[in-house]
Amino acid sequence: MTISRNFEIIYLLLDRKVVTAKEFAEHFEVSTRTIYRDVDVLSGAGIPIYANKGRGGGISLLEGYTFNASMLTSDEQVDILVGLQTLAITDFPNTDLILKKVARLFKKETVNWIDVDFSPWGSGEKKKQLFTLLRNAMIQQLVIQFRYFNSQGEQTLREVEPIQLLFKQNAWYLSGYCLWRKDYRIFKISRMDQVCVSNQTFTLRPTADAIKNAEKQVGESSIPMRIRIASQGAYRVFDEFDDHMITKNKDGSYTIVANFPVGTWLDSYLLSFGTLIEEVHPVYLRERLVKKLEELKHNLEINTS
Incomplete structure (x- = not known):
């Protein structure tokens, strides 16, 4: 308490220049004798503080002093x-x-x-408060519950001991211990819905590097790919890929060589490039994309007929 009081004495003097011992005593709810003792302690520690007693006097710091x-x-x-x-x-x-x-x-x-602002563009107030909610749950060590949508289009209810917020490749993730999987997991925050904090507390478990573990999991289920993106797609190329993955071609297009996680997410991701994507390898992925496009065309024709 004494250290905290001494620190605030310096702060108040820097802010107000001169403060009487009586004002300090009332502020800290101590005696003026205690205040003068604090002044002696600060002076002994090398702080240029002095007290002038009598009318118009008070406690002050040497002019120009900077903490x-x-x-x-x-x-x-x-x-x-x-x-x-x-x-x-x-x-x-x-x-x-x-x-x-x-x-x-x-x-x-x-x-x-x-x-x-951690929330996406156009988000409502509830989405904007999500990071505050998650942060408070981590500080207070409270289990959170939410509905999660994975890259396969599946949704599950999860109970998680939140540990850390991570930012990786243009997206925020929550690292935590999933009570359902009984293992550490990383959840993309934009895919979390109906998040609420329970009254159930938890004790922090020994943890490893969350990002390293996530990259290992992704690496184990990834395949090497080569795609070519038209020159007009440069904004996405440099947004989403590291320089060492990118080769600029003579015609202005870009070739990207990288590992991508397998699953339905990959199809949706590649299709999100629309007409910007010009080439896909391996061949079976290209054929799968063509099939998806045919299904999309069929669905649109049915719904417009």
Whole structure:
């Protein structure tokens, strides 16, 4: 408590310049004798703080003093403020207040250089609050329940001990221990629906690298592919593939060589390129896409006749 009080004494003096011992005592609900003792402790620690007694007097800091200026460079102070601002964007508790205090301690203005909204474009308020809900469940170690839609088009009800939020290849995922599968799983957040937090608490289990495990699982069920995308599809090529996977052809098109997870997701993904996709290997995948297109044409003809 003493350390916390001493820190706030410095903060208040940097903000208000001069504060009387009586004002400090009322603020902290201690005696003026305790405040003067705190002043002595701070002075002994090298803080240039002094007290002028009598009418018009008070406790103040040496003019021009900046907290921790000797310990942190100007760039390091900015890095701390940037880190706090980034944390504040996630709605982490009390970070706005801490950010303001630290900015005043460093005598620097905060700049809103970053803004983050985890929800998709056009999302409703419920979707926007999903990350806050998941974060609170992780902090409080509460089991969450939700309906999940996998890449095979199947939907299941899940109970999960949430562990970590992950960002991978333009998408957010939740890493957790699935009580149904009795194993660690990663869930794409955009496929989670009807998410609710239960009253059931859990104890954190020993965990491994969630992303590494997920990549291993994907790698075990992936196949090597080569696709060619027309030049007009450059925006998707560079959005969705690493540079080492991409070769630009003489005609302006792009050849991508990469491993893709098998399943119905792959068909839908390739079809999402529409007329931008010009070539697909291996051959059996190309034939499967043609068959899907024929089924689509048939369905459309039936529904328009």
